[in-house]
Ligand SMILES: Nc1nc2c(ncn2[C@@H]2O[C@H](COP(=O)(O)OP(=O)(O)OP(=O)(O)O)[C@@H](O)[C@H]2O)c(=O)[nH]1
């Protein structure tokens with residue numbers, strides 16, 4: 001199902017009226033249309049299955065850490081529908097030569113972020129998809145983000161960062177392997 005632009009336009013018009021604005025003044029005339037377009041983009045991941053990125057598997061004999069770090073992302077907090085944004089770091093240890101194109105790790109982050117989200121859910125959804133489709137030795141996903149709902153409103157703490165991790169497979173038991181990934185992320 002794709003985004004219903006007309007419905008969003010109606011809703012934005014109502015919000016503008018509700019806050020005491022005049023949706024018919026010149027500067028606001030195209031705003032409902034623009035906001036609908038923006039939401040279509042911000043939520044385009046709702047239509048996409050993140051597991052599809054892990055269908056094409058290369059055969060390469062590398063059973064050590066692969067890390068794609070500093071993947072920038074923008075998402076929308078599902079409580080307030082304001083942005084949270086930051087970087088994701090995705091690491092895995094392939095098993096049986098099953099590796100994927102590096103861009104697919106970034107694509108999975110991008111798709112999962114483009115939904116009404118919680119940071120925890122982005123982190124675990126990406127980790128689970130990789131575990132399920134690649135059956136690697138293990139996965140670590142680390143996400144660091146700033147939440148506008150904590151910055152511009154509410155508790156108003158600009159600069160506060162939230163860090164979430166999802167650790168799967170060998171990384172759960174092997175503290176040294178986990179530390180290696182964390183050190184590589186910090187490099
Ligand atoms: N766990 C989690 N919480 C989030 C995330 N994004 C926003 N939140 C929090 O969701 C909570 C919603 O809390 P509520 O008390 O229902 O809403 P609120 O009254 O607007 O809360 P305040 O932000 O404290 O003013 C807030 O504490 C937000 O900081 C996220 O990705 N994960």
Ligand SMILES: [Zn+2]
Nearest residue numbers: 077079080149
């Ligand atoms: Zn929020």
